[in-house]
Amino acid sequence: MSSSHPVPECRRSLPRLSRLERQDGRIGRVVFYLPEVDSTNRLLANLAGRRAEAGTVVVADHQTAGRGKEERVWYSAPGTGLSLSVLLRPRVSIECMSQATLMISVAVADAIEAASGVAAEIKWPNDIMAGGRKLCGILCELVTTPDGDVDHIIAGIGINVSQTPDQFPDGLRSIATSIEAEAKRAVDRQTVLSLLLDRLEHRLAQWERDGFQPIRRDWIRRSCTLGRPIIVTTPQERRSGTAIALGDDGSLSIRTEEGSIHNYIFGETCSSSVAAEKTRN
Known part of the structure; x- marks a missing residue:
């Protein structure tokens, strides 16, 4: 067509x-x-x-x-x-x-x-x-x-x-x-x-x-996200951590190296290793 x-x-x-x-x-x-x-x-x-x-x-x-x-x-x-x-x-x-x-x-x-x-x-x-x-x-x-x-x-x-x-x-x-x-x-x-x-x-x-x-x-x-080190990107921020939970509302929770927990209802994720590879290239 x-x-x-x-x-x-x-x-x-x-x-x-x-x-x-x-x-x-x-x-x-x-x-x-x-x-x-x-x-x-x-x-x-x-x-x-x-x-x-x-x-x-x-x-x-x-x-x-x-x-x-x-x-x-x-x-x-x-x-x-x-x-x-x-x-x-x-x-x-x-x-x-x-x-x-x-x-x-x-x-x-x-x-x-x-x-x-x-x-x-x-x-x-x-x-x-x-x-x-x-x-x-x-x-x-x-x-x-x-x-x-x-x-x-x-x-x-x-x-x-x-x-x-x-x-x-x-x-x-x-x-x-x-x-x-x-x-x-x-x-x-x-x-x-x-x-x-x-x-x-x-x-x-x-x-x-x-x-x-x-x-x-x-x-x-x-899931291939939970339990893995990832980077979450939103219009407001970019944060690294380990994905630890999927909430009852569908939100993703990550724990940073400092131990703080952050919840995201929307955003983009990629593994930390993929992000590092993109940076090298």
Whole structure:
């Protein structure tokens, strides 16, 4: 698809991936599919503004302007990854919204392991890792009502499925990987997508029904952040310490060398060794 063939913005004009659409539940009852789009998050945000139903999914073979946190470019060679966005209207209070990315992270890790056997790990707050390299990034965008209540969340998910190391740009080869590279076998992208929709359905219902504790327990089990020396970066500060706990609200606690404890509800993390390597280079 080229710029001379713009993506239709009307739901009735968008092609559907009907063979993966669910008859039950909320996630994936409507799945739109596009070979190429600028951004699945942007397109789904437009649809959400026209009251698309909760659980609507937009999936693309390739994004030309995909973005991660802090407006970073998300790179994926056409036809090698999964780029999708899911419209969520969770039945939880706005005070719990910081837990959404963590819930989705657990669902994604569950799906990757079910599809491939790869023991996916979670790096706080929004990355899925394997062997110390990034498999998936998650970007959640919260939209509120004029009264300050939750209207919806756009959950953008980018998964590296079949990329080989030489398909990543030079700057990513040492830090990115794919499901197939870790599994050392072919993995079907639609199988990954189908399992992801299943796991999202399960984890969303669990979060709404049982609260954050079951999600938190499984997040901790998959964590590659806790117990390790890290650096946390926020707009206000950059602090080193050991990650010691995931709070009931989804916050990350670190202990500095001086023994002080600091809690973060948002921010970026990297291991101290990775940060040192970047400094040397």
